[in-house]
Structures are given as C-alpha cells and as structure tokens.
Amino acid sequence: xxxxMKTCLIIKDSRSFKKWPVEYRWDExxxxxxxxxxIDGYSRTxxxxxxxxxxxxxxxxxxxxxxxxxxxxxxxxxxxxxIMKRRVSKFARYALAHSxxxxxxxxxxVCLLNRVPLSLLxxxxxxxxxxxxxxxxxxxARDGNAIDTMFVDRRKKRTPGxxxxxxxxxxxxxxxxxxxxxFFTPLKAGYSVLGWNHPGFARSSGKPYPQNDIxxxxxxxxxxxxxxxxxxxxxxxxxxxxxxxxxxxxxxTYPELGALVLDASFDSLLPLAMKVIGxxxxxxxxxxxxxxxxxxxxxxxxxxxxxxxxxxxTLDEITSTQFNPKSHLPIVKTNRANELLIQLLxxxxxxxxxxxxxxxxxxxxxxxxxLEALIYSYFYKVDEKWCLHMLESHRSSLGPKSAFPWxxxxxxxxxxxxxxxxxxxxxxxxNVETTHGRTLLPEEFEMPWKL
Numbered sequence: 212x213x214x215x216m217k218t219c220l221i222i223k224d225s226r227s228f229k230k231w232p233v234e235y236r237w238d239e240x241x242x243x244x245x246x247x248x249x250i251d252g253y254s255r256t257x258x259x260x261x262x263x264x265x266x267x268x269x270x271x272x273x274x275x276x277x278x279x280x281x282x283x284x285x286x287x288x289x290x291x292x293x294i295m296k297r298r299v300s301k302f303a304r305y306a307l308a309h310s311x312x313x314x315x316x317x318x319x320x321v322c323l324l325n326r327v328p329l330s331l332l333x334x335x336x337x338x339x340x341x342x343x344x345x346x347x348x349x350x351x352a353r354d355g356n357a358i359d360t361m362f363v364d365r366r367k368k369r370t371p372g373x374x375x376x377x378x379x380x381x382x383x384x385x386x387x388x389x390x391x392x393x394f395f396t397p398l399k400a401g402y403s404v405l406g407w408n409h410p411g412f413a414r415s416s417g418k419p420y421p422q423n424d425i426x427x428x429x430x431x432x433x434x435x436x437x438x439x440x441x442x443x444x445x446x447x448x449x450x451x452x453x454x455x456x457x458x459x460x461x462x463x464t465y466p467e468l469g470a471l472v473l474d475a476s477f478d479s480l481l482p483l484a485m486k487v488i489g490x491x492x493x494x495x496x497x498x499x500x501x502x503x504x505x506x507x508x509x510x511x512x513x514x515x516x517x518x519x520x521x522x523x524x525t526l527d528e529i530t531s532t533q534f535n536p537k538s539h540l541p542i543v544k545t546n547r548a549n550e551l552l553i554q555l556l557x558x559x560x561x562x563x564x565x566x567x568x569x570x571x572x573x574x575x576x577x578x579x580x581x582l583e584a585l586i587y588s589y590f591y592k593v594d595e596k597w598c599l600h601m602l603e604s605h606r607s608s609l610g611p612k613s614a615f616p617w618x619x620x621x622x623x624x625x626x627x628x629x630x631x632x633x634x635x636x637x638x639x640x641x642n643v644e645t646t647h648g649r650t651l652l653p654e655e656f657e658m659p660w661k662l
Contacts, residue, residue: 228359228414234348235438237430332413335390339363343398350434352410352426356417360407360431361389362439363398370401377469377658378441380431380461381406382454384475388413392650393451393474399653402447405439407431421456421504428457432465443467447658451475452529452647456506462515470659471515474522475647477530477547478509478554486532509551513558516615518659521555521640522651523548525578529647543578552640556632562620563631570629571636583642591633598634602662 339345343363350358365375379397381404383389389406390413398404410417410427417423435441447470450458455476462471477483512519523546524530530548531541553571556564564571570591577583587593605619620628638660643651 228349228357231347231349233351233357235430235434236351237353237426237433240433240437329413332388332390335388336361339390348434348438350407350427350430352417352423352430354417354423354426356410356423356427357415358407358410358427358430359389359414360405360434361394362405363403364439365401365403372401374401375403376445378403378405378435378439378446379449380404380435380446382428382448382450382456382458382461383407383409383412384452384454385409385419387451393449393454396651396653396656397449400656403441405431405435421506424457425460428461429464432461444469447472449474449656451651453506455508459508459511459515462517463511466514466516468515468517470518470520470661471512472520472522472656472659473508473512473548473551474651475524475527475530475548476508476521476551477506478550479547480504480506482532482547483530509554512551512555518661519555519639520657520659521548521552522655523640523642524647525642525644527647544572544576546575548640549575552636555639556635559615559617560619560632560635561616562618563623563628563635566625567629567632571632574633574636575640577642579644580642587633587637591629593630593633593637595634598631601631606662 336345336347339361340347346362346364348360348362350360352358368375379402381389381392381394381397383392383394383406387393388408392406394404394406407427408415409419410423411419415427432446435446436443443465444467446468448458448461448468449472450456451474455473458471458473462468523543525543525546526541527546527548528534528541531543531546533542533545534540535542549572552575553564553568556571557568574583574586574591577586602619605617606613609617620631623631641655641657643655645651
C-alpha cells in the first residue's frame, strides 16, 4: 500500500469514528458505580494565612501592642512565604505530571513516542472485524471521553472447555492497543473478548490520566453487563502491565466478578520509578507520583475476594528493580509481582503467611521450572493433597459466609505452615519465561484457581 493510500485510510478512519454512533453511555444504567474524583487534577484549596493570630497578646502583661504587632506581622509574612513556596512546588509537580510524566507513563498516547504506525492499527482492527466477526462500539465515559472498544462473541461457538461463555475484558499496557495487544491472547485461547483503548490512545478521545482510565473501565464493564448481557460471575478481567491498575480497580469495585488475571504487573509504581531516577530528583518524583499517579495495585487487589492469578515473567526487565551485573538479566527475586503475591496472601491467609514469608520468598527466587520444582517438592516437600484437604475442610466449616481473611492455619506446625504457604503461592502465581514486551502465548493464559 502506497503512502498516499495509507494516509487517506488513516484520515478516513479518524473521521468515521468521530461520526460513529454511540453504543452506550455511562449514565444509561441507574447503578453506575464510580463517582468521579480528581485523582490527578490540581485541586485548589482555601488557604488560611494565619493573620487572625496577629491580634494583641492580652495574656502577656509585659508585652506591648507594638511588639505584638511586629511579631504577628513577621509570622504572617513567614506563613505567606511558606504557602507561596508550597503552591509553587505543587504547581511544578502538576506541570511535571501533565507533561513529561504523562509522556513517559503513557507513551501510546504520544505520536512522537509511539512506535506503532496508525496504518497497522487500522489493519488490525479490520482483521478483527472481518476474520473474527468483531463488533466495534463507541462508549461515552463519565468524563465525556469516547472510548473505542472491540468485542468478539464466542458464546455460540464450540470452544475447548466451553471457554466462549466467559467474557475476558482486556486492559492493555501503556504502549499497547486492542488492535495488536494482549487482546489476542484470550481470543486465540477461545474466550469471548472485549478490548478497549485508553483515553488518548488510537481513536479513544481524551488524555490517559488515572481517573480517566477508571471512568473508561467503568463504562466498559457497564457495557458488558447491560448491552452484551454477561453477568458479573461470567466476566474475567485481564490486566497486562499498566493495565493491571484498571483491572484491579474493576475487581475491587465489582467484587462479584468471576476472575482476575494480572500479567507482568506490579504492586506500586513508585519502586519502578525510583530505579531509573537520580538521587537529586527522587523527592520531586516521589511526591509527583504520590499525588498524580498513585497506581496502588496491591491495595485494590487485596479488596477483591474472587479468584486471582498473577503471571510473573521471569525475564521481565520492566517490573524487576535489579539486574545481574554479568548477564544483565533481571533478578527475578526483585520482580514486583513478588510483593503483589505476598500482600495478597497476607490479606487472605494471615495465620499461614505470618512467620513464613521467608519460605515464600525462597520459592520466588526460582527463575526456571527446574529450580522451582526443586524448592517446592524436594526442599519443602509440599504435600498438595493434604494442603487441599485442609483448605476444603476449613471452607466447609465456614458455611455460606466464607469471606477473607481466613483463620486457617492455627495449630499447625511450622513445617506444615510453610508447605501450605508454598501451596497457596503456587496456586496464585504462575511463572512464564519471557520478557515484558512479548505477547503472552494463548496456551499460557488460564483462569485462576478456585477452591
């Protein structure tokens, strides 16, 4: 295809989506869950300068009105200078977040940083619609952004294990799109799939800030329920890389969701940013991330009661914080998915994990299947049948109310607790030998373990 034809195709596609009819709006359902709050916005605050404190000090018999006024005036000036300094610093963090910060965190929204030509996105979208009978739809989020989505329905087709009855909602990474991202992993595995692009990515309008992402995620879930007619227990959320943030938010907000799969994820953005930032900039970057990009995946994950699977990429150069000085390969024990697992198990099985985190971290040092099996079966001699029996017995004793945290593990010996901790770790985390940027193979994708 020549350059002129590609350009015409791109312009035609852009104009056509602007005129595309709206399939679903966020306010069509009476039970919309999210209330918009300014996560990354610059909020103005009413400032009290403290001038009212400059009145005469009647409690001091030796103090004169003139001296009291001078002291009060000095304090007032000092307070004003401090307030101005804080405001300037806050504005600097806001400017950093909405320029360089946004470009670095969401490069898929910046044409100059985006390595994916728009023609490839158009071709990928066309392929999904023609080869997989995909349905493209425009959704309007709470903030007014138009969200570009793609849905492939497999419910009426024969799929292995009846997988087509599941809907997998895919949350793409910071540089990927549903046209050529993690969308294809569950699609080729036989599931029904719903993909969406971040605000500001491809044809989705707006800018990709955390609150905008949340608004987009909310309308996508509502669309799946009220237009595509899936129930929450039939929906699984698949979050890849930065998409883990919106995936974890959806799981926290809709606790009845059937499953959550986080691939190449992290517990918090801050440790990953600190590994590439110089010492002189760390304080500013830390404050900026805390105020504008607080992607607290672990906190939200621990509030979801359903089945969870963490996919840890053992060669992940993005979510690991240290590298081998000789081979330059990432050190798997520094992968932030490890902290995600620890926090999840700590919130669900405190009696088992307490005092046994060293055993779990020992198992997490395994960077290949052979070493993983050696630690699991030979070193700790995990009895999987016994562990499963103990968990099933405890669940049956809880009756219909089986909410986490569970107090299972009381009275067990230290050896048995370590075995149980490793059994639960293996059920919640899966190792895949690949790097961060590669698309997960369909055979590596699976639904989480459910007791």
